[in-house]
Amino acid sequence: MAAVLGGGAILAACGTGGQDGTAAADTAPAKLSVADSYIPLPPAGGMGAGYLTVRNDGGPDQLVKVSSPAAGSVTIHRSTASTMEQVSSLDVPAHGALQLARGGTHLMIMDWQKAPALGDELELDLTFAKSGTISVKVPVKELTYRPGQS
Numbered sequence: 001m002a003a004v005l006g007g008g009a010i011l012a013a014c015g016t017g018g019q020d021g022t023a024a025a026d027t028a029p030a031k032l033s034v035a036d037s038y039i040p041l042p043p044a045g046g047m048g049a050g051y052l053t054v055r056n057d058g059g060p061d062q063l064v065k066v067s068s069p070a071a072g073s074v075t076i077h078r079s080t081a082s083t084m085e086q087v088s089s090l091d092v093p094a095h096g097a098l099q100l101a102r103g104g105t106h107l108m109i110m111d112w113q114k115a116p117a118l119g120d121e122l123e124l125d126l127t128f129a130k131s132g133t134i135s136v137k138v139p140v141k142e143l144t145y146r147p148g149q150s
C-alpha cells in the first residue's frame, strides 16, 4: 500500500510540473535557441557524448531526433542511478529549458566519419516535433571541460 501511495505522489508531482503554463501558453509556438553545446573529446574516435541546453521562450515542444553529418549514429540517452537508457524524445518545457548535461540526459554519438579533434566544430541537427530542425555547430572540448569556463 505504501508503494502505491508513493507512486501516486510521484505522478502528482510530475503533473504539477508540466502544468505550470496557462492554456494560452500551451498553444503558443515554441521559440527555441540552443546554448552551451559541446562534445568532450572522445577517446581515440570512440563513442562520444554531446551536451547542450535548449532554451524556450514560447510554448512547449519536444526534441524527437538528433543526427549529424559527422557521425553515423546519434541517440538520446537518460542516465539513471546505475546505467543509462535510450529515450525516443525529450520534452522542452514552455518558457523553460531542456538541459543535456553531465550526469543526466545526454547525446550518445557513434560511428564518426572522421575521429574528432580538439577545436573541431561538428554539426548536430536537432529535430523538434513542432519547430522542425535546428542545426548547431558544436565545438569539441577537452574531456574536463564544463560550460562557463572559457
Ligand SMILES: [Cu+2]
Binding pocket: 077, 078, 084, 106, 107, 108
Ligand atoms: Cu549514454
